[in-house]
Structures are given as structure tokens and as C-alpha cells.
Amino acid sequence: DVPDVKNNGVLEVQMAVSRDGVEWSRIRKPYVPTGPVGEVDSASIYFYTGMLIKETEILQYYWGSSYTHGGLDTYAKWEGINKNAICLLSQRIDGFMSLDAAYTGGMLLTKPFVFDGDRLILNLNTSGTGTARAALLDEHGQEIPGYALEDCDRIKGNFINKTVSWQGESSVAALSGKAVRLKLVMNNTKLFSLRFERG
Numbered sequence: 001d002v003p004d005v006k007n008n009g010v011l012e013v014q015m016a017v018s019r020d021g022v023e024w025s026r027i028r029k030p031y032v033p034t035g036p037v038g039e040v041d042s043a044s045i046y047f048y049t050g051m052l053i054k055e056t057e058i059l060q061y062y063w064g065s066s067y068t069h070g071g072l073d074t075y076a077k078w079e080g081i082n083k084n085a086i087c088l089l090s091q092r093i094d095g096f097m098s099l100d101a102a103y104t105g106g107m108l109l110t111k112p113f114v115f116d117g118d119r120l121i122l123n124l125n126t127s128g129t130g131t132a133r134a135a136l137l138d139e140h141g142q143e144i145p146g147y148a149l150e151d152c153d154r155i156k157g158n159f160i161n162k163t164v165s166w167q168g169e170s171s172v173a174a175l176s177g178k179a180v181r182l183k184l185v186m187n188n189t190k191l192f193s194l195r196f197e198r199g
Contacts, residue, residue: 008070011044040083094193101186108184112139117196118173130188139179
């Protein structure tokens with residue numbers, strides 16, 4: 001047990017998000033949990049400022065310690081010296097959160113929007129047993145011919161940049177600038193992000 005000392009305890013990193021920089025929501029689930037007892041980051045984690053953005057991943061540095069926030073060596077020593085280290089965290093691009101579909105299935109239907117581009121790109125992981133399909137609908141919710149769910153080529157795998165295709169065709173240029181809705185039907189899948197690109 002962590003001793004009951006004022007201002008002492010295990011320190012994890014949580015995330016706060018905002019769309020406008022004024023109203024914030026704090027996510028209580030740890031963004032980066034502490035490591036197992038005995039590891040260098042088992043009791044405290046402090047993040048350094050900034051992120052290194054690469055094409056497929058985000059890199060962040062943090063300082064880890066086996067000391068708790070109150071400075072107590074609660075968990076472990078390594079050869080008589082308290083463990084402290086600068087650590088590097090790597091996560092997939094846009095991997096902060098995901099929309100998760102259960103094994104039994106789930107569906108996402110967007111509000112009408114207008115896009116600029118000629119390809120729909122998904123960042124998702126269907127796991128070993130999942131699949132995903134997409135459809136483009138008009139603003140009233142009717143499937144657009146050529147972009148129907150049954151025409152979508154099955155998506156299966158772990159992709160950072162997966163171009164969606166319908167019967168082998170991926171161009172959505174004909175719909176660029178028009179109001180559409182996107183429908184995704186998935187099972188056992190994590191959807192991290194979607195975007196339209198010109199390519």
C-alpha cells in the first residue's frame with residue numbers, strides 16, 4: 001500500500017480535450033498508465049511538452065520514476081538506486097481515441113457534410129475477426145448508386161491509411177462539394193479517424 005502521506009500517491013497522466021480552448025472535458029481513464037511494479041515508470045509519470053508527428057505515428061517523451069508523487073520510494077529499487085528515466089511513447093497517428101464496434105457489430109451514421117477530395121481514407125483496425133464496410137448516402141439518407149454498402153469492398157486488417165473502394169473503384173470525386181452522409185458498418189473494429197483526400 002502507498003503510505004498515507006500528504007500530497008503522496010501514484011501519478012498517472014490523464015487527457016483533457018477542448019474544441020474551442022475555453023470549455024474542457026477531462027478524461028479520467030489514464031492516457032498513459034504507470035508501468036508494472038519494479039519498472040522505471042511504476043509510480044510516477046510526468047510528460048514533457050510537445051509531440052513529434054510522423055506520417056504514421058506520434059512520439060512523446062515522458063519522465064518515469066519508481067518514486068510516488070510525494071517522493072517516497074514505495075515500490076522498488078534497482079541495485080539500491082531509485083529508478084528514474086526519460087521514456088519514449090509511440091502511438092499510431094490519431095490514436096488518442098477510437099470509435100469501437102463490438103464483435104456483434106455496430107454502425108456509424110454521420111450528419112450531412114460537404115467534403116473536398118477524391119478518396120475516402122480510414123485509419124482503423126478490424127482485428128483478426130472484424131470487418132468494415134462504408135457507404136455514401138445523400139443528405140436524406142438514401143444510398144448513392146455506386147457507393148452502396150453492398151458494393152463496398154470488404155475492409156479487413158490494421159490500416160493507418162486505407163482507401164475505401166466500391167467494386168474496385170475508389171474515386172469519390174463526383175460527390176466532392178455535395179452534401180453527403182457517411183455510413184460505416186463494422187464488427188470487432190476500432191475506427192481512429194477518417195478523412196477525404198485528393199490523390
